[in-house]
Amino acid sequence: xxxxxxxxxxxxxxxxxxxxxxxxxxxxxxxxxxxxxxxxxxxxxxxxxxxxxxxxxxxxxxxxxxxxxxxxxxxxxxxxxxxxxxxxxxxxxxxxxxxxxxxxxxxxxxxxxxxxxxxxxxxxxxxxxxxxxxxxxxxxxxxxxxxxxxxxxxxxxxxxxxxxxxxxxxxxxxxxx
Numbered sequence: 001x002x003x004x005x006x007x008x009x010x011x012x013x014x015x016x017x018x019x020x021x022x023x024x025x026x027x028x029x030x031x032x033x034x035x036x037x038x039x040x041x042x043x044x045x046x047x048x049x050x051x052x053x054x055x056x057x058x059x060x061x062x063x064x065x066x067x068x069x070x071x072x073x074x075x076x077x078x079x080x081x082x083x084x085x086x087x088x089x090x091x092x093x094x095x096x097x098x099x100x101x102x103x104x105x106x107x108x109x110x111x112x113x114x115x116x117x118x119x120x121x122x123x124x125x126x127x128x129x130x131x132x133x134x135x136x137x138x139x140x141x142x143x144x145x146x147x148x149x150x151x152x153x154x155x156x157x158x159x160x161x162x163x164x165x166x167x168x169x170x171x172x173x174x175x176x177x
Contacts, residue, residue, distance in 0.1 A: 008071060011036060012058045018043075020050045020143055027057055027070065036061055037069040046073035047170025050142035054079035078140040093155055098164045101153040104129075105169070111136075111144040118144060120152060120163065129154055130162040139166040 011029045013036065018025030023040040036059065043051060051057065056077040059070040104122045106129060111118025116133035129152060136144065144150070144166075153165040 008060045008062050010058060010060050010074065012056070015051050015053055015055045015057055017053050018051050018142060025051070027059065029068075032068075034068065037067060038073075039069070042070050042073060046076070047168035048073075048076070048141065049145055049148060051076055052079055052137045052140050052142050055140045076140050078138050093164060098153050098155065101155065101164065103151040103167065104154055106150055106152050108144045108146055108148040108150060110146050113143045120150065122152065122154070127161055130157065130160065131166065132162065135163055136166055141166060 027036040058074040060072040106120040119128040149169040
């Protein structure tokens with residue numbers, strides 16, 4: 001390969017769209033205004049299987065014969081305006097209250113994007129934790145796969161425990177160090 005193709009640079013932008021079924025999506029670069037290909041494997045190496053449309057993202061990229069492609073995800077920030085409003089809940093939680101909740105290691109039991117919700121099992125607990133699609137989106141995800149390892153910040157809702165924030169397992173373990 002040419003030296004030009006091997007050079008990596010870091011760019012920041014927003015996710016235009018990402019389709020986990022197709023296994024790729026595109027980022028609109030703030031620096032160049034052009035599209036950057038984001039492949040599912042690059043996202044998986046960061047510890048996520050999906051990313052929400054509109055999420056801010058910083059990636060290392062390379063110029064290839066097919067265009068600019070992301071080769072490493074540096075950071076993902078959920079879409080702007082991503083507060084954690086608990087729809088239909090009498091309890092309201094501020095971002096600070098949610099951030100003060102401990103991170104709980106969990107495994108996704110099931111999640112149905114079409115229905116807009118799913119459940120996870122927290123290690124050492126028998127109760128299921130409800131995960132709403134809006135909380136998932138505001139956490140920077142588009143979908144979850146059954147069996148996926150995640151970390152949750154959990155609050156008590158009127159029907160039981162519910163996720164107020166979802167983090168990828170890898171991102172949560174990196175933040176703990």
